[in-house]
Amino acid sequence: MPPAIPSVSPDLLLTNIARHVLLTPAEAATVAAALRPRHLRRRQFAVQAGEVCQYESFVVRGCLRAFYTDVNGFEHNVLFAIEDWWIADLASYLTQTPATLDVEALEDCELLQLDRAALEALYEQVPKLERYFRLMLQNAFVAQQQRALQSISLPAEARYRQFRAKYPQLEQRLPQRHVASYLGITPEFLSKVRKQVLQES
Amino acid sequence: MPPAIPSVSPDLLLTNIARHVLLTPAEAATVAAALRPRHLRRRQFAVQAGEVCQYESFVVRGCLRAFYTDVNGFEHNVLFAIEDWWIADLASYLTQTPATLDVEALEDCELLQLDRAALEALYEQVPKLERYFRLMLQNAFVAQQQRALQSISLPAEARYRQFRAKYPQLEQRLPQRHVASYLGITPEFLSKVRKQVLQES
DNA sequence: CGTCTATTTGAATGTACTCAAAAGCGGTGG
C-alpha cells in the first residue's frame, strides 16, 4: 500500500521559501511536516474577527480576502491572496489578540496552515526560517504603508489604474464590488470610474 | 578629570527596553555603547526621502514628524514621535532601500540613533534584543493597520475625536496644520471640525 | 427557465476641497 499522500502538496510553498533562503532536504521535510493542509469551500472563513487568528495560511489553490467590518456594518477589503501568497490577520496572529479582520474564501481553496506554536518550534529546528518570516513581515509592512500612502494621495481613478497595473490577474478573478471595497469606494462609483478608464484605453 | 559624559543619556531608552526584556548591567552597557547621540535643531531632518534611512531614532527630548510628499507636492504626516518613542522610515531602514518618507524635527531634539550594522551586531551580542525590536515592529505594524482602517471607515470629525482621545499630549504640542495633515484633511476643514467638536464638549 | 445577485445608470445629496480674505498670534526691532 502506498504511503498516505497529504491532500495538499507543500511543493509550491517550498519553492516560495527557496526564493528567499536555502533549505536542506531534511529542513524542507521538517517544514512540510509542520504544515497543516486545509480545504476551504467558497464562503467559508479562515479567520473570524473577534477570535485570535490561529494560523497563517499559504494559498496553494484558490482566492481569499481579508476584510474589516466597520461600526456601521460596512465591509472594507484590506488584502487579497491567491496561489503562492500568505494570508492572515497578521496583527492578531503575531500578538495573539482578537482579530479585527475576517478572512473569507472567495473560491474553493487549498491551504497550508501554520499555527503560532508550530512556527515557534520551527524557528528552533530551522533557524533560517526566522529570516524568511521576517522578510514576510517586512513585505507586509511595506505593502501596507504604500497602500495607505496611495489611498490618501491619489483620487479613486488613479487608485484603480494602479490596482489594474499591479494585480492584473486579480482583477479578472474578483467581483467588482470587492475591488471597489479594496479601493475604498462604492461599487456604483467604481462602475462609473471604469467607464472612463476602459474607453480611454 | 571626570569621564566624558555623553551628551544624551541612554537612561530613558534603557527603561523603555526594561519594560519588554530584562537586561543585565553588562548588556545594558553594550546597548548604551551602540547608540549614537544626536542633537537636531528645529526644521532639521533625521531622514530624507530618496536616501536610505540609516538610523532608527529614539527620542530623548523633542518632537518630530514623518511625512510623505505626494506627486503634487502635498505633504501627508504619517507619524509623530515625542520623548520615549522611536521614529524612522522603517520600511527603508529594514530593507535598506530609498526612503519614501522624510523625518523632520518640529522642536530641538535629542536623539539616540542606531544604525543597521550596529543593530545586527547588537543582535549577536544581546540576542534578547531581537525580541524587543520584533515587538517594536509588531507595534508599528498594528498601529499602521489600525490607522488605515480608521481612515477608511470614519469621517473626519470622528478621526479628530479619536486623535484627541489617543494623543492628548500631542495635540497641545503640534500646530493644527500638522494635525490636519495627519488626519488627511485640509487645515481649513480641521478648523471647521474643531469649531463643532469644541463647542459640544 | 427563473431567481438571485452583481453591475450599470441617473438624480439628488454630502463631505471635504479650493481659493480668497480677514483675524489672531508671536516674535523682533525701533
Next chain:
DNA sequence: CCACCGCTTTTGAGTACATTCAAATAGACG
C-alpha cells in the same frame, strides 16, 4: 512698549469628488 512682519488659524462662498437611493439591466447558478 508698541508697531510691524510673517505665519497660522478662521471664516465664507463656490466647487468637486464621491455617496446614497432608486430603478433598470445584465449575469450566474441551481
